[in-house]
Amino acid sequence: MSKIVMCRTIDGKEQEVPTEDLIFRPSVYGVAVRDEKVLLSPQWDGYDFPGGGINLGETIDEAFRREILEETGLDAERGEVLACESDFFIHPYSKKPYHTILAYYLCRNVSGEISDEHFDANEKQYAKKAEWVDMSRIRNLKFYNPVDSVAIIEKAIKARRAHEV
Numbered sequence: 001m002s003k004i005v006m007c008r009t010i011d012g013k014e015q016e017v018p019t020e021d022l023i024f025r026p027s028v029y030g031v032a033v034r035d036e037k038v039l040l041s042p043q044w045d046g047y048d049f050p051g052g053g054i055n056l057g058e059t060i061d062e063a064f065r066r067e068i069l070e071e072t073g074l075d076a077e078r079g080e081v082l083a084c085e086s087d088f089f090i091h092p093y094s095k096k097p098y099h100t101i102l103a104y105y106l107c108r109n110v111s112g113e114i115s116d117e118h119f120d121a122n123e124k125q126y127a128k129k130a131e132w133v134d135m136s137r138i139r140n141l142k143f144y145n146p147v148d149s150v151a152i153i154e155k156a157i158k159a160r161r162a163h164e165v
Contacts, residue, residue, distance in 0.1 A: 005099070008146065010044070010092040017088070017097040025100045026054045028064045029145075030076055031156040032107035037132035038153050039107070041071050044126050046142030047133070049104065049149070064105060071123065072130040073115025079106030082155045087146045093122055102145070104152050106159050 002018040009015060029051030032039035040047040050071035054063040064078040083104040090097055116129040133141070135153070143149040 005088045007088040007090050007097045009090045010144070015090055015097075017090075019099075022088070022097050022099040025098045027052055027100050027102050028054060028060055028067060028078075029102060029104045030064060030068045030078070030107040031082055031104055031152055032074075032076060032110045033135075033153065033156050033160055034110070034132070036135045038135060038138060038156070039072060039074075039110070039130055040133045040141075041130050042128040043144050046144050047149075048144045049152075050130060051104075053100075060103070068107065070118040070120065071127070073118060074110055074112040074130075076107040076110045079108040080159060081105055082159065083147055083152050085147050089146075093125070102147065104147065106156050 002020050004016050004018055005022070006014045007017045029049040030039070031049055039050065041050045050068050051064075052067045052071070054060065058066070061078055065076065068074060068076045081103060083102075085102050087100050087102055088097065089100070114130050116123075116127070119127060135157075138150055138153055141149075
């Protein structure tokens with residue numbers, strides 16, 4: 001008998017899924033902070049950190065740089081890990097169940113201009129151009145991820161300040 005896990009849907013509901021039906025998808029996300037602002041990707045009626053799945057044969061650094069570029073148009077280097085969590089979710093378009101490991105990293109040496117020119121077909125349906133969001137707003141935002149986004153942003157601010165000293 002297989003184990004059953006609860007996968008969350010985009011609207012916050014839960015669905016039982018046998019583990020043999022899960023697709024494993026490790027992913028990386030970037031947290032960029034500067035001038036009392038955080039870089040976020042508007043998605044649906046909320047936000048998420050820029051990032052996404054690591055492709056087979058891709059290193060963490062390669063995936064990090066590719067995902068940040070795709071979702072923001074910016075170049076960034078991967079800094080220290082801020083958080084690492086697991087999640088089970090149903091993909092909003094394919095309806096397939098996923099088991100993911102989400103690794104959140106501080107962005108270093110962010111450069112370039114924000115753009116949506118690298119969005120893939122799915123991102124064009126639900127995402128808008130990334131934006132620098134004022135820190136005073138973060139506690140009131142709706143985030144589309146299973147982590148404590150505010151705590152991760154606060155950790156990123158401390159990590160960035162530690163490197164500036």
